[in-house]
Amino acid sequence: MKEVAMATAEVKLTKNQRLVLDLLCASDAPMSAYSILDQLRTEGLRAPLQVYRALDKLIGLGLVHRLESMNAFVACAHPACHAVEMVGFAICETCGKALEFADNDVAEILSGWASANGFDAKSTSIEIKGTCASCQEKSEDSSGAE
Amino acid sequence: MKEVAMATAEVKLTKNQRLVLDLLCASDAPMSAYSILDQLRTEGLRAPLQVYRALDKLIGLGLVHRLESMNAFVACAHPACHAVEMVGFAICETCGKALEFADNDVAEILSGWASANGFDAKSTSIEIKGTCASCQEKSEDSSGAE
DNA sequence: ATATGTTACGTAATAATATAACACAAATAA
DNA sequence: TTATTTGTGTTATATTATTACGTAACATAT
Ligand SMILES: [Zn+2]
Ligand SMILES: [Zn+2]
Ligand SMILES: [Zn+2]
Ligand SMILES: [Zn+2]
Numbered sequence: 046m047k048e049v050a051m052a053t054a055e056v057k058l059t060k061n062q063r064l065v066l067d068l069l070c071a072s073d074a075p076m077s078a079y080s081i082l083d084q085l086r087t088e089g090l091r092a093p094l095q096v097y098r099a100l101d102k103l104i105g106l107g108l109v110h111r112l113e114s115m116n117a118f119v120a121c122a123h124p125a126c127h128a129v130e131m132v133g134f135a136i137c138e139t140c141g142k143a144l145e146f147a148d149n150d151v152a153e154i155l156s157g158w159a160s161a162n163g164f165d166a167k168s169t170s171i172e173i174k175g176t177c178a179s180c181q182e183k184s185e186d187s188s189g190a191e
Numbered sequence: 192m193k194e195v196a197m198a199t200a201e202v203k204l205t206k207n208q209r210l211v212l213d214l215l216c217a218s219d220a221p222m223s224a225y226s227i228l229d230q231l232r233t234e235g236l237r238a239p240l241q242v243y244r245a246l247d248k249l250i251g252l253g254l255v256h257r258l259e260s261m262n263a264f265v266a267c268a269h270p271a272c273h274a275v276e277m278v279g280f281a282i283c284e285t286c287g288k289a290l291e292f293a294d295n296d297v298a299e300i301l302s303g304w305a306s307a308n309g310f311d312a313k314s315t316s317i318e319i320k321g322t323c324a325s326c327q328e329k330s331e332d333s334s335g336a337e
Numbered sequence: 338a339t340a341t342g343t344t345a346c347g348t349a350a351t352a353a354t355a356t357a358a359c360a361c362a363a364a365t366a367a
Numbered sequence: 368t369t370a371t372t373t374g375t376g377t378t379a380t381a382t383t384a385t386t387a388c389g390t391a392a393c394a395t396a397t
Contacts, residue, residue: 170316350388356382
């Protein structure tokens with residue numbers, strides 16, 4: 046018998062995996078592997094590998110995503126992202142937060158390109174860098190009224 | 192007066208920048224900064240920073256792209272990619288080659304998402320991992336006729 | 338129960354990628 | 368010229384990730 050992992054709570058995770066996932070869920074921004082390690086030293090974690098192994102597993106389960114452009118990790122905030130086969134992030138360079146999104150149209154265009162070019166796609170990563178709405182407001186405030 | 196960089200040959204590059212760009216143009220696959228350094232030791236380069244500085248400049252000029260998911264760099268193969276404001280790569284995990292593409296529809300959808308969400312996008316990276324056509328053929332060959 | 342296969346764990350060492358800090362040289366502009 | 372910017376070379380260090388090894392926990396088949 047085989048268990049299928051789809052949702053956060055339904056999977057049986059090991060202690061280290063649970064620690065890492067809970068920390069990422071509690072964080073409001075992506076975290077690096079080493080900052081995860083630092084936060085979890087009080088829980089008994091000591092070595093990078095303990096974190097990287099937990100992350101590998103969580104990513105495999107689809108519970109965590111890796112932000113390639115930042116070497117950082119974030120809990121999946123988009124329950125439907127597995128159905129779409131495409132995940133994207135808009136990453137604010139000011140506050141460091143990452144907004145996850147999924148878009149079927151983009152996914153279809155990209156898979157269309159792939160099949161038209163004979164490319165067998167396994168995974169797709171979209172990362173938009175810029176400034177989030179909240180940070181734009183703050184910088185407008187501090188630069189005088191408009 | 193200000194020069195505008197648009198094509199490989201039209202920009203005046205320094206010696207190190209030229210070395211790095213020529214090497215990337217000659218390579219049929221993306222290269223890491225340290226493999227670039229190794230290849231250019233015979234030309235007098237000695238330290239990582241010499242490579243990273245050249246790469247920074249070349250990326251700023253749009254002559255080189257960084258593959259975020261691989262920590263690797265590749266010469267721009269798509270003269271029009273600056274017009275589209277969006278670059279994508281299909282990266283073959285078997286042979287390591289990266290096919291650059293630009294798609295206006297995807298670019299529009301993504302910028303539409305951004306403006307709908309108040310996100311001020313500066314740059315977008317799309318990286319598709321999978322197997323290229325050529326590598327699929329080879330693996331079919333070696334697995335017996337169909 | 339015992340053996341087997343699989344997955345996870347812990348630790349140490351090391352590899353791979355990237356940047357900081359400093360002093361100096363070349364090109365550019367005023 | 369003088370000032371300013373940009374690039375250079377070097378050393379040291381920071382950050383991110385993996386290899387290698389041995390052990391423990393767990394499932395399950397005999
Ligand atoms: Zn997700
Ligand atoms: Zn922000
Ligand atoms: Zn390009
Ligand atoms: Zn290939």
